[in-house]
Amino acid sequence: MDRVRTIDWRDDHIVAIDQTKLPGELVEMAILTVEDLVDAIKRLAIRGAPALGAAGALGAALAARQAPEHRDRELADLRKSRPTAVNLAWGVDRAAARLGEGPDAVLDEARKVLEEDAVRNRRLGERGADWLAAEVTDHLTVQTHCNAGALACVEWGTALGVVRALHERGRLGHVYVDETRPLLQGSRLTSWELTELGIDHTLVVDAAAATVLARGLANAVVVGADRITANGDVVNKIGTFPLALAAARANVPFVVAAPESTVDPTIPAGHQVEIEVRDGAEVLAIGGLPGTPTLNYAFDVTPADLVTAIVTEDRIVRPALGERPA
Ligand code: MRU
Numbered sequence: 001m002d003r004v005r006t007i008d009w010r011d012d013h014i015v016a017i018d019q020t021k022l023p024g025e026l027v028e029m030a031i032l033t034v035e036d037l038v039d040a041i042k043r044l045a046i047r048g049a050p051a052l053g054a055a056g057a058l059g060a061a062l063a064a065r066q067a068p069e070h071r072d073r074e075l076a077d078l079r080k081s082r083p084t085a086v087n088l089a090w091g092v093d094r095a096a097a098r099l100g101e102g103p104d105a106v107l108d109e110a111r112k113v114l115e116e117d118a119v120r121n122r123r124l125g126e127r128g129a130d131w132l133a134a135e136v137t138d139h140l141t142v143q144t145h146c147n148a149g150a151l152a153c154v155e156w157g158t159a160l161g162v163v164r165a166l167h168e169r170g171r172l173g174h175v176y177v178d179e180t181r182p183l184l185q186g187s188r189l190t191s192w193e194l195t196e197l198g199i200d201h202t203l204v205v206d207a208a209a210a211t212v213l214a215r216g217l218a219n220a221v222v223v224g225a226d227r228i229t230a231n232g233d234v235v236n237k238i239g240t241f242p243l244a245l246a247a248a249r250a251n252v253p254f255v256v257a258a259p260e261s262t263v264d265p266t267i268p269a270g271h272q273v274e275i276e277v278r279d280g281a282e283v284l285a286i287g288g289l290p291g292t293p294t295l296n297y298a299f300d301v302t303p304a305d306l307v308t309a310i311v312t313e314d315r316i317v318r319p320a321l322g323e324r325p326a
Contacts, residue, residue, distance in 0.1 A: 007054050014058045018045045023192040034062050034074040041081040048152020049085040049226045056091030057110035064103035083274040084299045085226040086264040117154040120313040125161030128257050128311040141218045143176040146237035147189035148224025158257040159222045175201040176212050182282040210246035221247045225258040230326040232304030232319030233270030244306040253308040260312045265326035270301035
Protein backbone atom coordinates (compact mmCIF):
# COMPACT_ATOMS: atom_id res chain seq x y z
CA MET A 1 0.00 0.00 0.00
CA ASP A 2 2.64 2.48 -0.95
CA ARG A 3 0.31 4.26 -3.35
CA VAL A 4 0.16 7.05 -0.80
CA ARG A 5 2.48 7.82 2.05
CA THR A 6 1.03 7.37 5.51
CA ILE A 7 2.15 10.90 6.36
CA ASP A 8 3.55 13.68 4.18
CA TRP A 9 3.82 17.44 3.69
CA ARG A 10 1.68 19.15 1.06
CA ASP A 11 1.85 22.91 0.27
CA ASP A 12 1.89 24.37 3.80
CA HIS A 13 0.49 21.55 5.89
CA ILE A 14 0.65 17.86 6.89
CA VAL A 15 -1.47 15.23 5.19
CA ALA A 16 -1.92 11.81 6.79
CA ILE A 17 -4.11 8.74 6.51
CA ASP A 18 -6.70 8.76 9.31
CA GLN A 19 -6.02 5.30 10.75
CA THR A 20 -9.11 5.39 12.96
CA LYS A 21 -11.21 5.05 9.78
CA LEU A 22 -9.54 1.85 8.53
CA PRO A 23 -10.34 -0.75 7.37
CA GLY A 24 -13.69 0.75 6.34
CA GLU A 25 -12.42 3.86 4.57
CA LEU A 26 -9.05 5.07 3.30
CA VAL A 27 -9.33 8.77 4.14
CA GLU A 28 -6.63 11.42 4.15
CA MET A 29 -6.80 14.24 6.68
CA ALA A 30 -5.20 17.69 6.40
CA ILE A 31 -3.45 18.92 9.54
CA LEU A 32 -2.82 22.65 9.63
CA THR A 33 -1.89 23.23 13.27
CA VAL A 34 0.23 21.56 15.96
CA GLU A 35 -2.87 21.40 18.15
CA ASP A 36 -4.64 19.26 15.53
CA LEU A 37 -1.53 17.11 15.14
CA VAL A 38 -1.36 16.47 18.89
CA ASP A 39 -5.03 15.49 18.83
CA ALA A 40 -4.47 13.11 15.87
CA ILE A 41 -1.55 11.46 17.69
CA LYS A 42 -3.46 11.08 20.97
CA ARG A 43 -6.43 9.39 19.29
CA LEU A 44 -4.10 7.18 17.19
CA ALA A 45 -5.21 8.60 13.85
CA ILE A 46 -1.42 8.74 13.34
CA ARG A 47 0.41 5.94 15.16
CA GLY A 48 3.33 3.51 15.02
CA ALA A 49 6.81 4.55 16.15
CA PRO A 50 8.43 5.57 12.81
CA ALA A 51 5.26 7.42 11.68
CA LEU A 52 5.32 9.26 15.01
CA GLY A 53 8.94 10.24 14.30
CA ALA A 54 7.86 11.68 10.95
CA ALA A 55 4.89 13.42 12.62
CA GLY A 56 7.20 14.95 15.23
CA ALA A 57 9.53 16.32 12.56
CA LEU A 58 6.69 17.69 10.41
CA GLY A 59 5.03 19.12 13.52
CA ALA A 60 8.24 21.00 14.30
CA ALA A 61 7.98 22.47 10.78
CA LEU A 62 4.44 23.69 11.59
CA ALA A 63 5.58 25.09 14.95
CA ALA A 64 8.54 26.84 13.33
CA ARG A 65 6.10 29.24 11.65
CA GLN A 66 4.78 30.47 15.01
CA ALA A 67 6.08 33.27 17.26
CA PRO A 68 8.72 31.89 19.70
CA GLU A 69 6.44 31.87 22.79
CA HIS A 70 3.80 29.77 20.99
CA ARG A 71 6.40 27.68 19.25
CA ASP A 72 8.11 26.48 22.41
CA ARG A 73 4.82 25.48 24.05
CA GLU A 74 3.72 23.66 20.88
CA LEU A 75 6.98 21.75 20.63
CA ALA A 76 6.68 20.70 24.28
CA ASP A 77 3.04 19.57 23.79
CA LEU A 78 3.96 17.62 20.69
CA ARG A 79 6.94 15.91 22.32
CA LYS A 80 4.80 14.56 25.16
CA SER A 81 1.64 13.73 23.19
CA ARG A 82 2.56 10.04 23.47
CA PRO A 83 5.33 9.08 25.88
CA THR A 84 6.51 5.57 25.00
CA ALA A 85 7.79 5.59 21.41
CA VAL A 86 11.19 7.30 21.42
CA ASN A 87 10.80 8.23 17.74
CA LEU A 88 8.31 11.04 18.45
CA ALA A 89 10.67 13.14 20.58
CA TRP A 90 13.55 12.10 18.30
CA GLY A 91 11.71 13.50 15.24
CA VAL A 92 10.73 16.74 16.99
CA ASP A 93 14.28 17.32 18.27
CA ARG A 94 15.96 16.48 14.98
CA ALA A 95 13.92 19.00 12.96
CA ALA A 96 13.76 21.62 15.74
CA ALA A 97 17.57 21.61 15.98
CA ARG A 98 17.51 23.74 12.81
CA LEU A 99 15.14 26.42 14.18
CA GLY A 100 18.02 28.90 14.25
CA GLU A 101 18.21 28.70 10.43
CA GLY A 102 14.52 29.59 10.00
CA PRO A 103 11.30 27.66 9.18
CA ASP A 104 12.43 26.46 5.75
CA ALA A 105 15.43 24.69 7.26
CA VAL A 106 13.18 22.92 9.79
CA LEU A 107 10.91 21.75 6.97
CA ASP A 108 13.93 20.67 4.96
CA GLU A 109 15.11 18.49 7.89
CA ALA A 110 11.61 17.04 8.34
CA ARG A 111 11.51 16.09 4.66
CA LYS A 112 14.85 14.30 5.14
CA VAL A 113 13.36 12.29 8.02
CA LEU A 114 10.57 11.16 5.67
CA GLU A 115 12.91 10.26 2.79
CA GLU A 116 15.22 8.34 5.12
CA ASP A 117 12.32 6.41 6.68
CA ALA A 118 11.33 5.00 3.29
CA VAL A 119 14.91 4.05 2.32
CA ARG A 120 15.90 2.66 5.73
CA ASN A 121 12.80 0.48 6.03
CA ARG A 122 13.51 -1.20 2.71
CA ARG A 123 17.08 -1.92 3.80
CA LEU A 124 15.82 -3.26 7.10
CA GLY A 125 13.32 -5.50 5.32
CA GLU A 126 15.98 -7.02 3.07
CA ARG A 127 18.37 -7.56 5.99
CA GLY A 128 15.65 -9.22 8.07
CA ALA A 129 14.63 -11.48 5.19
CA ASP A 130 18.28 -12.47 4.58
CA TRP A 131 18.78 -13.30 8.24
CA LEU A 132 15.58 -15.32 8.62
CA ALA A 133 16.22 -17.28 5.43
CA ALA A 134 19.78 -18.09 6.55
CA GLU A 135 19.19 -18.71 10.28
CA VAL A 136 15.70 -20.20 10.36
CA THR A 137 14.49 -21.69 7.09
CA ASP A 138 13.91 -20.54 3.54
CA HIS A 139 10.14 -21.04 3.86
CA LEU A 140 8.90 -18.76 6.56
CA THR A 141 5.57 -18.75 8.36
CA VAL A 142 5.51 -15.58 10.38
CA GLN A 143 3.45 -14.51 13.37
CA THR A 144 3.15 -10.77 14.06
CA HIS A 145 1.49 -8.53 16.62
CA CYS A 146 -0.01 -5.04 16.32
CA ASN A 147 0.79 -3.15 13.11
CA ALA A 148 4.39 -2.54 12.07
CA GLY A 149 3.56 -2.01 8.41
CA ALA A 150 3.52 0.95 6.04
CA LEU A 151 0.79 2.53 8.18
CA ALA A 152 3.15 2.62 11.16
CA CYS A 153 5.86 4.31 9.07
CA VAL A 154 6.05 6.72 6.15
CA GLU A 155 6.23 3.80 3.70
CA TRP A 156 6.93 0.06 3.48
CA GLY A 157 6.97 -0.96 7.17
CA THR A 158 9.40 -2.63 9.58
CA ALA A 159 8.14 -6.06 10.71
CA LEU A 160 5.79 -6.11 7.70
CA GLY A 161 8.70 -4.79 5.63
CA VAL A 162 10.50 -8.06 6.42
CA VAL A 163 7.32 -9.98 5.56
CA ARG A 164 7.03 -8.08 2.26
CA ALA A 165 10.66 -8.78 1.37
CA LEU A 166 10.10 -12.51 2.03
CA HIS A 167 6.93 -12.40 -0.07
CA GLU A 168 8.75 -10.73 -2.98
CA ARG A 169 11.38 -13.47 -2.85
CA GLY A 170 8.76 -16.23 -2.88
CA ARG A 171 9.93 -17.32 0.59
CA LEU A 172 6.79 -16.55 2.58
CA GLY A 173 4.37 -19.29 3.45
CA HIS A 174 1.77 -17.56 5.59
CA VAL A 175 1.28 -14.82 8.19
CA TYR A 176 -0.58 -15.19 11.49
CA VAL A 177 -1.88 -11.83 12.69
CA ASP A 178 -2.73 -11.23 16.35
CA GLU A 179 -5.88 -9.18 16.71
CA THR A 180 -4.21 -6.76 19.21
CA ARG A 181 -6.79 -5.69 21.76
CA PRO A 182 -8.05 -3.19 22.65
CA LEU A 183 -7.57 -0.97 19.57
CA LEU A 184 -7.28 -3.85 17.09
CA GLN A 185 -4.25 -2.69 15.12
CA GLY A 186 -3.81 -6.30 13.98
CA SER A 187 -7.32 -6.93 12.70
CA ARG A 188 -8.02 -3.39 11.47
CA LEU A 189 -4.64 -2.37 10.03
CA THR A 190 -2.25 -5.32 9.52
CA SER A 191 -4.98 -7.46 8.00
CA TRP A 192 -5.96 -4.57 5.71
CA GLU A 193 -2.36 -4.01 4.58
CA LEU A 194 -1.76 -7.71 3.92
CA THR A 195 -5.01 -7.93 1.96
CA GLU A 196 -3.96 -4.94 -0.18
CA LEU A 197 -0.61 -6.65 -0.79
CA GLY A 198 -2.16 -10.00 -1.65
CA ILE A 199 -0.33 -11.77 1.20
CA ASP A 200 -2.09 -14.82 2.66
CA HIS A 201 -2.82 -14.41 6.34
CA THR A 202 -4.98 -15.65 9.17
CA LEU A 203 -6.29 -13.54 12.04
CA VAL A 204 -6.26 -14.94 15.57
CA VAL A 205 -7.45 -13.48 18.88
CA ASP A 206 -4.61 -12.48 21.18
CA ALA A 207 -5.42 -15.34 23.53
CA ALA A 208 -4.66 -17.79 20.68
CA ALA A 209 -1.17 -16.42 20.03
CA ALA A 210 0.64 -18.96 22.23
CA THR A 211 -1.38 -21.80 20.75
CA VAL A 212 -0.34 -20.83 17.20
CA LEU A 213 3.28 -21.24 18.31
CA ALA A 214 2.75 -24.33 20.45
CA ARG A 215 1.10 -26.06 17.49
CA GLY A 216 4.03 -25.28 15.21
CA LEU A 217 1.97 -23.08 12.86
CA ALA A 218 4.56 -20.28 12.77
CA ASN A 219 8.32 -20.74 12.56
CA ALA A 220 9.24 -17.12 13.33
CA VAL A 221 7.76 -14.20 15.27
CA VAL A 222 8.53 -10.78 13.80
CA VAL A 223 7.34 -7.61 15.57
CA GLY A 224 8.22 -3.91 15.63
CA ALA A 225 9.30 -1.80 18.62
CA ASP A 226 8.51 1.56 20.19
CA ARG A 227 11.75 1.80 22.12
CA ILE A 228 14.76 -0.49 22.50
CA THR A 229 16.84 0.23 25.57
CA ALA A 230 20.63 0.03 25.83
CA ASN A 231 20.54 -3.51 27.25
CA GLY A 232 18.32 -4.88 24.45
CA ASP A 233 14.96 -4.84 26.26
CA VAL A 234 12.15 -4.17 23.78
CA VAL A 235 9.14 -1.98 24.51
CA ASN A 236 6.29 -2.69 22.10
CA LYS A 237 2.50 -3.06 21.96
CA ILE A 238 0.89 -4.77 24.93
CA GLY A 239 0.85 -8.50 24.27
CA THR A 240 4.36 -8.62 22.81
CA PHE A 241 5.92 -9.92 26.04
CA PRO A 242 3.58 -12.94 26.36
CA LEU A 243 4.19 -13.64 22.66
CA ALA A 244 7.95 -13.70 23.33
CA LEU A 245 7.44 -16.05 26.30
CA ALA A 246 5.39 -18.38 24.12
CA ALA A 247 7.99 -18.21 21.33
CA ALA A 248 10.75 -19.18 23.78
CA ARG A 249 8.67 -22.11 25.06
CA ALA A 250 8.06 -23.29 21.47
CA ASN A 251 11.69 -22.72 20.48
CA VAL A 252 10.67 -20.25 17.77
CA PRO A 253 12.94 -17.23 17.07
CA PHE A 254 11.58 -13.91 18.32
CA VAL A 255 12.76 -11.15 15.98
CA VAL A 256 12.34 -7.40 16.43
CA ALA A 257 12.49 -5.26 13.29
CA ALA A 258 13.04 -1.55 14.02
CA PRO A 259 15.03 1.37 12.65
CA GLU A 260 18.11 2.67 14.48
CA SER A 261 16.01 5.68 15.57
CA THR A 262 14.06 3.34 17.88
CA VAL A 263 17.21 2.41 19.84
CA ASP A 264 17.45 4.68 22.89
CA PRO A 265 20.99 4.56 24.32
CA THR A 266 20.01 6.98 27.13
CA ILE A 267 17.81 4.42 28.91
CA PRO A 268 19.66 1.45 30.39
CA ALA A 269 16.74 -1.00 30.72
CA GLY A 270 13.09 -1.46 29.81
CA HIS A 271 11.63 -0.97 33.30
CA GLN A 272 12.82 2.66 33.13
CA VAL A 273 10.65 3.49 30.10
CA GLU A 274 7.38 5.33 30.67
CA ILE A 275 4.56 3.02 29.65
CA GLU A 276 1.48 4.83 28.36
CA VAL A 277 -1.70 3.96 30.24
CA ARG A 278 -4.77 4.75 28.13
CA ASP A 279 -8.42 5.39 28.89
CA GLY A 280 -10.29 2.37 30.24
CA ALA A 281 -13.14 3.12 27.82
CA GLU A 282 -11.01 1.38 25.16
CA VAL A 283 -11.10 -1.85 27.16
CA LEU A 284 -14.79 -1.60 28.02
CA ALA A 285 -15.86 -0.70 24.47
CA ILE A 286 -16.63 -4.29 23.49
CA GLY A 287 -19.09 -5.72 25.97
CA GLY A 288 -17.60 -4.22 29.12
CA LEU A 289 -19.75 -3.27 32.10
CA PRO A 290 -19.64 0.55 32.29
CA GLY A 291 -17.82 1.75 35.39
CA THR A 292 -15.65 -1.38 35.80
CA PRO A 293 -12.12 -0.38 36.87
CA THR A 294 -9.51 -1.05 34.18
CA LEU A 295 -5.74 -1.00 33.75
CA ASN A 296 -5.11 -0.23 30.11
CA TYR A 297 -1.36 -0.47 29.56
CA ALA A 298 -0.65 0.33 25.90
CA PHE A 299 2.82 -1.28 25.83
CA ASP A 300 4.88 -3.92 27.60
CA VAL A 301 8.57 -4.74 28.03
CA THR A 302 10.09 -7.89 26.55
CA PRO A 303 13.33 -8.67 28.39
CA ALA A 304 16.48 -8.90 26.25
CA ASP A 305 17.04 -12.57 27.02
CA LEU A 306 13.84 -13.42 25.10
CA VAL A 307 14.87 -11.44 22.01
CA THR A 308 16.59 -13.68 19.49
CA ALA A 309 17.51 -10.83 17.12
CA ILE A 310 17.00 -7.11 16.62
CA VAL A 311 17.19 -6.22 12.94
CA THR A 312 17.82 -2.59 12.04
CA GLU A 313 18.70 -1.03 8.68
CA ASP A 314 22.38 -1.25 9.69
CA ARG A 315 22.89 -4.40 11.75
CA ILE A 316 21.69 -7.52 13.52
CA VAL A 317 22.01 -7.60 17.31
CA ARG A 318 21.33 -10.79 19.28
CA PRO A 319 20.34 -9.78 22.83
CA ALA A 320 19.57 -13.37 23.89
CA LEU A 321 23.26 -14.11 23.30
CA GLY A 322 24.27 -11.14 25.46
CA GLU A 323 24.81 -8.62 22.66
CA ARG A 324 23.73 -5.05 23.48
CA PRO A 325 22.33 -2.55 20.94
CA ALA A 326 23.89 0.45 22.72
O1 MRU B 1 -0.20 2.22 19.96
P1 MRU B 1 0.43 2.07 18.61
O2 MRU B 1 -0.50 1.56 17.58
O3 MRU B 1 1.14 3.34 18.17
O4 MRU B 1 1.55 0.98 18.82
C1 MRU B 1 2.36 0.61 17.75
C2 MRU B 1 3.30 -0.50 18.05
O5 MRU B 1 3.40 -0.97 19.16
C3 MRU B 1 4.18 -0.94 16.93
O6 MRU B 1 4.49 -2.30 17.04
C4 MRU B 1 5.49 -0.15 16.97
O7 MRU B 1 5.22 1.23 17.03
C5 MRU B 1 6.36 -0.42 15.82
S1 MRU B 1 5.70 0.23 14.31
C6 MRU B 1 6.82 -0.02 13.09
